[in-house]
Amino acid sequence: MSKRKVKLADNTISAEEMASLADWLKQGHQVTKGPLTRQFEAEFAAYTGTKYSIMVNSGSSANLLMAYSLLEAGYLRNKKVIVPAVSWITTLSPFVQMGFDCFLCDSDVKDLGVDLNHLEQLLKKEQPALLILVHILGHPNQMDAVRRLCAQHGCLVIEDACEALGSEYKGVKTGALALAGSFSFYYGHHISTIEGGAITTNDDKLYSIMLSIRSHGWSRDVPEADRQAWKKEYHIDDFREFYSFYYAGYNLRSTDLNAYLGRLQLKRLPEIAKIRARNFELYRQALPEFWAQTSEGGFVSSFSYGTYVKNRLEVSRYLLSQGVECRPLVCGSMGRQPFWIKKHGVTHLPVADKVHDFGLYLPNHANITPEDISHVAKHFREVAEPI
Numbered sequence: 001m002s003k004r005k006v007k008l009a010d011n012t013i014s015a016e017e018m019a020s021l022a023d024w025l026k027q028g029h030q031v032t033k034g035p036l037t038r039q040f041e042a043e044f045a046a047y048t049g050t051k052y053s054i055m056v057n058s059g060s061s062a063n064l065l066m067a068y069s070l071l072e073a074g075y076l077r078n079k080k081v082i083v084p085a086v087s088w089i090t091t092l093s094p095f096v097q098m099g100f101d102c103f104l105c106d107s108d109v110k111d112l113g114v115d116l117n118h119l120e121q122l123l124k125k126e127q128p129a130l131l132i133l134v135h136i137l138g139h140p141n142q143m144d145a146v147r148r149l150c151a152q153h154g155c156l157v158i159e160d161a162c163e164a165l166g167s168e169y170k171g172v173k174t175g176a177l178a179l180a181g182s183f184s185f186y187y188g189h190h191i192s193t194i195e196g197g198a199i200t201t202n203d204d205k206l207y208s209i210m211l212s213i214r215s216h217g218w219s220r221d222v223p224e225a226d227r228q229a230w231k232k233e234y235h236i237d238d239f240r241e242f243y244s245f246y247y248a249g250y251n252l253r254s255t256d257l258n259a260y261l262g263r264l265q266l267k268r269l270p271e272i273a274k275i276r277a278r279n280f281e282l283y284r285q286a287l288p289e290f291w292a293q294t295s296e297g298g299f300v301s302s303f304s305y306g307t308y309v310k311n312r313l314e315v316s317r318y319l320l321s322q323g324v325e326c327r328p329l330v331c332g333s334m335g336r337q338p339f340w341i342k343k344h345g346v347t348h349l350p351v352a353d354k355v356h357d358f359g360l361y362l363p364n365h366a367n368i369t370p371e372d373i374s375h376v377a378k379h380f381r382e383v384a385e386p387i
């Protein structure tokens with residue numbers, strides 16, 4: 001009998017979906033961004049319960065586009081941002097690249113979102129224009145309190161929901177909980193378009209600016225009213241219209257090939273989210289002596305099962321010998337990453353440090369069965385020392 005293998009991530013694109021894509025490609029469509037991308041965007045916005053969504057080529061591009069567009073929209077009163085220490089490099093790096101002062105916020109002990117006391121301290125002391133949240137491993141931040149604190153201090157809030165597609169806070173989906181939200185459709189995420197991502201928002205002005213900056217800074221994709229208004233303001237004639245740039249943009253577009261897959265994947269998302277939530281619960285029941293992440297929001301479309309152990313290296317080696325992959329809890333604390341230390345020295349934060357030193361996550365994806373979880377939990381308990 002071959003040894004059971006439990007990988008950290010697995011393909012979400014089925015053989016049937018690939019075959020369907022191949023048939024579609026053979027029909028000879030123009031594959032660049034076109035009607036399917038717009039259809040995917042409408043469907044994705046409907047799923048998250050937002051007015052708009054914008055498809056891009058990765059979750060990192062989504063974060064970059066949100067950050068630069070907020071700046072260009074004139075929404076930020078200064079270039080100061082609070083970023084969770086436990087996040088992802090491209091949650092933070094757009095702000096570093098754009099010359100923001102970045103303040104790392106410690107993590108909440110239960111949900112690993114922002115710690116409310118530390119958030120309040122940073123808001124009072126630094127008066128930043130912006131907070132970007134990350135819903136770690138699918139668990140929503142404490143949005144009521146976050147919104148209240150940020151409103152008190154005039155700080156805008158956006159979400160990096162790349163690990164939380166399908167999760168809900170009090171009945172509202174992530175991505176619809178703040179001014180704008182980002183998603184990733186990379187391999188191993190809830191749905192995949194090979195590479196891919198999206199931004200959601202209800203804000204008309206930001207939407208137009210993001211559509212422009214996604215594609216070079218031109219106005220071709222921008223809703224008609226804004227397109228005409230911009231054209232008029234800068235006295236652009238019809239001949240020059242397609243080659244006029246209103247922003248110093250990027251090219252962050254995706255393609256209809258990716259959108260074709262995205263539309264198929266989106267149909268399966270509710271089922272995928274349910275399996276991930278079930279798996280999280282099975283892990284929790286199977287590992288009662290280990291710390292488990294909890295959150296107040298409601299439905300958790302779990303990304304993976306995070307916990308703490310004293311002996312991570314030993315655990316990871318032993319699990320691998322049993323066919324099971326595991327990894328650090330996201331990537332620990334940004335305040336302890338080489339790129340940060342080079343510039344600022346080490347930033348110590350108690351909970352983020354604990355995640356950095358003892359955090360580990362176990363596999364969860366839609367192809368993991370209850371039997372896989374029993375296998376992982378059995379071998380994990382044989383060697384892991386709880387904290």
Ligand SMILES: Cc1ncc(COP(=O)(O)O)c(C=O)c1O
Pocket residue numbers: 058059060061087088090091134160161162163183184185186196197
């Ligand atoms: C919180 C978070 N933000 C952003 C990203 C980047 O997404 P992508 O790999 O699509 O660029 C990731 C990737 O895992 C992530 O976990």
